[in-house]
Amino acid sequence: MDDMCDECGALCCQYFCFEIDEPDCFEEFDDIRWYLLHEGITVHIDEGDWYISIENKCKALDLDNRCTVYEDRPIICRRYSADDCDYTHGDYGYDELFETPEDIERYARRVLGDEEYETERAKTIAKLEGKTRKKPKKKCRTGRRKR
16 A cells, blocks of 8 residues: 555545436436435536546445455556545546536536426426326437537
8 A cells, every 4th residue: 555545544435436428308417416415426527528426435444544455455446546546636627516406407407498497397297297198208319519
């Protein structure tokens, strides 16, 4: 282990992050709003790609935030380099960072437009409440321009 690990508190072992599909309709934006209603979740855009980040401390860390399985750690941990360390590089400078449901709603309204956002929201809610006849699930538009 690097001596740097003694100073940072194992920031790289406190969360995991993976790519998600870019939303392009109300329902997909609303799914992300649901994610953001949960503790420890953020969503960000980095170089045009969408990611979800989940705060969840690794079970292999001891009370001093040292890896208890270091010699037998997973390959993903072995690939991680101190050159990319969260502690030394700090802010990632994302294109967009969504930390609250309000953040993603503002963004969705900006991308879809207020009128389309409200129309699709009302249609979706009405359909779920059985106020309209059943129709096949609407497919989201593809090819929507990012941001």
